[in-house]
Amino acid sequence: MNLLLDLGNTRLKWTLAEGARVRGAVGALAWDTPDFESRLDAALAALPPPRAVHMAVVAAAAREAQVLACVRRVLRIEPRAQHSVATLCGVHSAYREPARLGIDRLLGMVAARGAGHAPCVLASLGTALTLDALDAAGRHRGGLIVASPALMQQALLGAAARVSVQSVGRVVWMADTTEDALSSGAWLAAAALVERFSEESAQALDAQPRLLLAGGDAPRLQALVRGASQLFPDAVLRGLAIAADAQRDAD
Known part of the structure; x- marks a missing residue:
């Protein structure tokens, strides 16, 4: 059994996998959790002993160092980081x-x-909103990166001296408060971009693509996006399970 670690920008997630499939429950710790390392030590110690540890890292180097120290201390295993390559498990x-x-x-x-x-x-949708188009043959056709709705709002509040909010706004089409206008503008912009990218992808892929929504804020985004969509939770961990299994076969 493999232990899989997803080191994101805001939190660490982990789970166990048997072969190419995730088998265990998904655990998570935000990076700003008090006593982060001691709590991670306890979580790792409570797991069945894994055969190997695989990780995907987008977090800062200091966060990665924290996790490496915990894994080495508790499990006595050297984690293997998955890096981006030209072709991985049939995705080009x-x-x-x-x-x-x-x-x-x-x-x-x-x-x-x-x-x-x-x-x-x-x-x-997490710290950023990323969009990627994948064709039936596994060819990545390209994608986009934009700030998440939360980051959009933070950036505007930081740059506009006379714009301030007292509470979290709602998402409505005709806002009559600054709070609602700011929240609505950010969230509806994200939803509109997803819809437009899906339309453009249909032409590039010469097929109507399935729209998958991943990330911590995916359910909120799904409520705003018109048309059919499917929540796809724990996408990074699920992909890491497949990559780790392929790596074992190669070894």
Whole structure:
């Protein structure tokens, strides 16, 4: 059994996998959790002993160092980091420099293809909103990165001296408060981008893609996006399970 670690921008997630499939419950710790390392030590100690530890990292180097220290201390195993490459488990990166494609995006597409969802658009909403188009043959056709609705609002509040909010706004089409206008503008812009990207992808893929929504804020985004969509939780961990299993076979 493998232990899988997803080191995101705001939190660490982990689960166990047998072969190419996630088998255990998903645990999570936010990076700003008090006593982060001691709590992670306890969580790792409570797991069945894994055969190997695989991780996907988009977090800062200091966060990665924290996790490495905990894994080495508790499990006595050296984790293996998955890096972005030109081709991974049947997914062919569109990037001119494949190593620069975020490993979270690549693994999300590996998971989508492994689940039989290609051709698809994968929209993942966390710190950023990322959009990727994947054709039926596993070719990544490209994608977009934009600030998440939360980050959009933070950026505007930080740059506009006379714009301030007293509470979290609602999402409505005709806002009559600054709070609602700011929240609505950010969330509806994100939803509109997802819809437009899906439309453009249909032409590029020469097929109507399935729209998959991943990331912590995916349920809220789904409520705003018109048309059919499917929640695709834990995409990075699911893709990492497939990649780790393929790596074992190669070894």
